[in-house]
Structure formats: structure tokens, C-alpha cells
Amino acid sequence: MAGGKGTRLRPLTCGLPKPMVPILNKPVMEYAINLLSKHSITDIAVTLAYLPEKIIDYFGTGEQLNVKLNYFVEEVPLGTAGSVKNCGDFLDQTFIVISGDALTDLDLTQAIEFHKKKKSKATLVLRKEPVPLEYGVVIIDSDGKILRFLEKPSWGEVFSNTINTGIYILEPEVLDYYQKGDTFDFSKDLFPKLLEEKIPMYGYVMDSYWNDIGALTSYKETQFYMLSENLQLPVYAKEIEPGIWVDEGTLISKKAKLIPPLYIGKNCVINDGVELGPNTVLGDNCKIGASSTLKNSTLWTGVKLGNFCEIRGAVLCSDVQLSSRVKVYENSVIGQGSILKEDSTVKPEVKIWPEKRVEEGTVLTQNLIWGTQSKKNIFGNRSVKGDINIDMTPEFAAKLGCSFGSVFKKEGAIVVGGDDSKGSSLIKNAFIAGVQSTGQRVIDVRDSILPMTRFAIRHFNALGGIHVKGDALKPNTISIEFLNEKGANISKSVERELENLLCTEGVKRCDVGEIKEVIQVDNLDYFYIEEGKKYVSNLKGIKEVAPSVNLLSSSLKALEIGTDFLKGLGCKVIGKVVDNISHGHVMDKIRAKAWKGQHILTAVIKENGESLVLIDNRGRMVAEEAYQILVYQILLNRGEKLKLIAPHTFPEVVDRLGKTYNCPVIRTKNSPSAVMNEMLKDDQGLGNYLQFILNYDAVWGLGIILDFLVQKGIELKDLMDGLPKFYYQKREVPCNWEDKGRVIKELMMENQITNKELFEGVRIEDKRGWGVILPDNERPVFKIYAEGVTEEYARELCEFFTDKVKGILETKK
Secondary structure, three states, rough: OOOOHHHHHHHOOOOHHHHHHHEEEHHHHHHHHHHHHOOOOOOOEEEEEHHHHHHHHHHHHOOHHHHHHEEEEEOOOOOOHHHOOHHHHOOOOOOOOOOOOEOOOOOOHHHHHHHOOOOEEEEEEEEEEEOOOOOOOEEEOOEEEEEEEEOOOOHHHOOOOEEEEEEEEEEHHHHHHOOOOOOOOOHHHHHHHHHHHOOOOEEEEOOOOEEEEEHHHHHHHHHHHHHHOOOOOOOEEEEEEEOEEEEOOOOOOOOOEEEEOEEOOOOOHHHOOEEEEOOEEEOOOOOOOOOOEOOEEEEEOEEEEEEEEEEEOOOOOOOHHHHHOOOOOOOOOOOOEEOOOOOOEEEEOOOOOOOOOOOOOOOOOOEEEEOOOOOOEOOOOOEEEEEEEEOOOOHHHHHHHHHHHOOOOOOEEEEEEEOHHHHHHHHHHHHHHHOOOOOOOOEEEEEEOOOHHHHHHHHOOOOOOEEEEEEEOOOOOEEEEEOOOOOOOOOHHHHHHHHOOOOOOOOOOHHHHHHHEEEEEOOOHHHHHHHHHHHOOHHHHHHHHEEEEEEEEOOOHHHHHHHHHHHOOOOOOEEEEEOOOOOHHHHHHHHHOOOOOOOEHHHEEOOOOOEEEEOOOOOOOOOHEEEEEHHHHHHHOOOOOOOEEOOOOOHHHHHHHHHHHOOOEEOOOHHHHHHHHHHOOOOOHHHHHHHHHHHHHHHHHHHHHHHHHHHHHHHHHHHHOOOOOOEEEEEEOOHHHHHHHHHHHHHHHHOOOOOOOOOOOOOEEEOOOOEEEEEEEOOEEEEEEHHHOOHHHHHHHHHHHHHHHHHHHHHHO
């Protein structure tokens, strides 16, 4: 009997018939077939209704299990007895009816002998159950003869504790009591009728194991019982230690801890610091990230867990993907193919239906059934980002390529750049195929840093381009930056257009004759370096001084390009790749070495080649806002005509500079795209292009800074001494995605801010300074920016606004 939907087991059975639910990595129905085969019953009819192809595709003819399977599909529900009658002429002798979704090690041979000895026409296999309220109760006499049936009795009707297991041994003539095609049930219709007709019926009380996996609790208990008890059922794996079964091809770190009983399927990977068990079951091809812990939980095939995950008493269906630090608690179920992002939590008893996505930092307290979790747009603050082969698949990249190629109304070239990591190469190649399908030309600049890709777009007069790169701190993460014809990140309006094309798939397709070959560029390094020299006005002076520069980066490519460029200017360069360069303790060591004063400056190029951190020979660091002010001062002192462009969250020191030098200040939205595109407007001139270079090209920018220092005959420390003072604080407050709008609305109401006054986020003025509360586009956090007239006031304001947001988040909706 294999037609059950398993409604009570959902979401385990969404898209999967109940008999296919895995027990220790095998469908529960396989155990029933093996039991029959063990007792020499090899000619088997399988009655099907719900998703029959799933069962037929898996078991086939039954040859692999040494049986012969015959399938009978119900077009309409016929009841238990009706579906058996549907097997027709197959049932021409004594036969057994057994459920495909219950687990037992019943001695069938002994039960059949009992049936024959009693000359029974219908023998029901019974089992003693202390709490029989959820089952059909059968009352028998001392000889085993059936006297009465009670279907799911109340406590006042519990006259016996022997329940009906749904396993029957029947003679074919009992099927003559109803017609083929009738909707008929064994317990409710046929057996009471046979009892009324005084047909010989007996109950065989088994003392073996039996459990119906109809509910989540019994499903989990069944597996745990198989691991901990000596059942007469096969475990398809090698017992490497008492109570620990591991199948072939699995790799287990010596630093992992295995606590019996537990089962691990084929080709799994268990990383350092993992703790499994007790009562943990892993299907085939599971990957458990470092320091994750699992107890009393079942993972089906292909489940991948990031680092530091905690799974307690849960079931994760096939192909579920969990990022790092995800927590899933007791009696929760994660449906097939669902993705849970970093730091998300699934509270006890929560069920997530298949193919759902839970965003970073989300806390799920109720079932997620319809639609998907409120999902952010594909673009974050500046890029499309995701985990390789989870969010960022080749299929998705190809669609992105089709959509980006379709954004442009005219034919032209699209530049594709990025690092040479395996993940980036995979995504780049898929993206290129998508672009080619639209008839656009692709220029592949191969191994490049982001500023080189920006340069290539302008150099080749391309329509736009992308840059693909990995993340040094998150090796599985890939990001794609989309660039316009000027090399800046695309605007929000183009992002929305791209997202709409992606959703509607309204892309253009070309004929095969219009597909253009990819142009491979292997010498972009040379052109990029030569172009950068044009923005250095005093090459002769630099060569004469030959300043010594300590150059560091976590990117080998950025370091190589930076070194070649500076040496081409005439600098002496000491270069080194430094891992985890953004970590505070690493930067402290770099600053300590810079204090020795061996170099005119120490420069750190971030891995994208875009961001630059300067350190003077006193160990003082110029980064972020201070670096931006230094850029303004260099350009203003050079006499460049420019507009000072900064996001609205930037300190007001830029406004004071604007007044001092009598130049306009333009405030933009907080996104890098808004800032870049303002700097690259056609009417902005060279000064603003240099502002763009100094902010978004660390290599060329470093050349311009060295040029200025040499021309003025000063050192970086002299520039730093002349920077105007400001007092500025930034902080982040974690939140749920759905709380962002509520917090902004309450802040507006409390501070009597109208929609007309809003630019981005909420800005609140205070006699001590100001603050901006801004929800992040990419992560479930609020960003707090605060500036005070003193350092103490800046801290006070930042703490005040942080506490304000936390207070609103803690209040109930």
C-alpha cells in the first residue's frame, strides 16, 4: 500500500510520497520490500496514487531488490480495500497487505503459519499499545478470534490495548464482498462485514517492532530506535565503532567528535570541530561546516551546513543549504531546497515548506508556507552577492548575462573582468554565455582588479561591464558589480530594470549567426599602467627622489599591479601579501612597523583594488572619512576646479571646506553608485574625475598622492597634521527585515518628520550635533551615523540613536 500523501508529515512529504520518506537513508518502503523478500515473498503489487512516478522511478521492476514489482495506479481514491481490489487478477492466492510507510521487523513466516493453522480468511496483525487512542482497537478472545472493532476510541471506549497495524493476511475470496471500482475500506467496511457474516477472522499479536511514521515525532523516533535497539532490520553502512555507522566515501576530520548512536551516509564531509550525535542521521553527500553541532536530528541527501551551525531535534530535507551560524531548534522541519542565510534562527516547532529562502539574521517563529520569506532585491549596497552554487549558480549567472545584455538598446561590447578564482571563473563563463545569447560582444579582460575593469570599459568604449570577485573572508561567496559606460556602478534605475528583466525573462535573443566571439585581452595590465601615468604630472621629480613605499594587500593581483605601477613612476617598493589584512590585530602590526619611518608612507590596497588605507611614519592611519578629507585637500591645494561630492551621511567638515575654498558641495544618497555617478557627470571636469580616481582606484590614486607629496616636498605626516578635526561615530543595530519600515515610520512620527523632509533614512538634528538612521539594503541591520561638536557628544548621540532603534525593535507591533 503506497498511495499515501502523508499530509501530517508535511513539509517532509511536499513533493514526496510518504513511502519514499527516508529511514536511515533508505525509503521506508524499501524496508518493507526487503522484509517480504527475506520471507520468500517476491511477487509484489504496489498500489499508487500520490506522485506515483517518484516510487516507480526509484524501485523500477524491483530486480535490484530481488523481487518483481507490479504497479497499480488509482486515478481516484478508492479506500484501502478498494485500492487492493484494483490489483485485479494479481491476487489469485493467499496474499499479504502491508503498508509502504510503516517500519517493522515482523516475522511474516510465523504470522502466515498462524493464519493457516487457524484456517482464517482474514488475519489482522495486531500489536499491544499502551495509549491506543490514535489507532483502531481490535478485541480478540483467548484463541485470537476477533470479536469487535473500535476505530480510534476515546478513553472510555478502550476495552483493549491491541491495535490494528494495517498488516493483513487475506484469502482472495474476501474481495468478493465488494466490486472493483467501489470506494471501500478494510477497517470501516470490509472487516465489520466479514465479522457480521461470521467469516473466520483472527488477530495475530506480534511482539516485534512496528511503527507508523505518520507524524514527525514517530518518524524521528523510528530512526532513533533503529540506531539504539537491536532490530531485525538491515542498516546499510559499516559500523566503524559501536553505535556509529558510516557508509563508503565519507571523510571525517580527526578533530570531529562522534557520539553514538549515529548514522552517516555516503560521500559526506565532516569538518574540524564538528560534533555529531547522539541520534544524528545524515544522508548521502552532506557537508557539515567547521564547529557545527547536531543532536537528535536528521539530514536528508545533499544538505550543506556552514560553520558554527546548531541543529537540535530537527529534520532538514534534501538539498537544504544553511549558511554559517544558523540555529534550528526542536521539532522544526526545513523543506527541500530551502536556503537559510547567515545568523538566521528557526524556533521550535516551525515548519518551512520547500524552496523557501530565509534572509540573514531572520528569526522565524511561525511556519513559512506560502510564497517565500520577504526577500530583498538581488542588488545589495553595490553588487549582486551570494554563495557559489547556492545563490550564485551558473544558471543564475547566465540569466544575469541575458538580462544585462538586454538592458542596452544598441549593440556593442560588454567588458567582463574579475579575479581568477575557480568560483569567479565559473560564474564569469556562465555570464558570458548569457550575454552572447543576446548578440552583444564580450571583451574578457581575465584576471583583473576592479579599477582595471572600470578602465577597460572606458578604454574599449564599451556599453558597460561587470566585475566578478571572491571574498577572502568568505571563500564560498561571490559578488558581481555591474558597471555603466563610464565605469561607475550602474544606477538604481538600471538595477531595477535589470531585476525586472530577470523576473519577467523579457530578454532579447539573437539568431545563431548573430552570436559574436569573445575577445580575450591578455595585456590589459600594460595599458592600465600607462594610462595611470598620465595623471602624474611630476614623473621626473619622483624619479629623482625615488621615494620608498611599503605596499601591502591581501590580493596578489592588486599587489603586482600596484608594485609595477609605482616602480614605473620611479619609486622603491617593498611589497607583501598579507592575509586577513582588515583584522584589527593585523593592522596594528602594520602600523607598528610603519612607526620605524623607513618609508615615505605605508599603503594598504584592499582586495578589490579600489580602497586605499594610508599609514604615515608615525603609525597613524588614514582611512575612510579621514582619507576622503585628505583627498579633498590634495585636490584643492593642487588648484583643481571641482565640486566636493559626498554622501549625506558624511561629516559636515566637507561643508566647511567648501566655504573655505569657495567651491560647491554636492550631497548624494549613501550608495557608492550615487557618489560615483555624480563624480563622473559630463560637466564635472578633470577635478572631479581625479576625485573619482582617488576614491575608487587605489593604484592610480596612490600615484597622484605621491606626486603631490614630492611636488610639495612634504611627507604624509605633514598632510595628516593639517587635516581639520571632526568627531564622527558609526554603528550597526541588527534587526529583522520586516522591522525596517516600522522603525523608520515610528522615528518619523516621534520626531515630526514629514515625507517631504526625507532624503534617505531619517536625519535628526540635535544641539549636540546630528544623526542619521539608515536601513541597510543588503543586510538585516540599521546603520547609525552621528556627528557631534565634541568627541564626547558624538559618542553620546551615537549611543542615543542606537538605543532609540533598539527600543523600537523591542516593542511589539
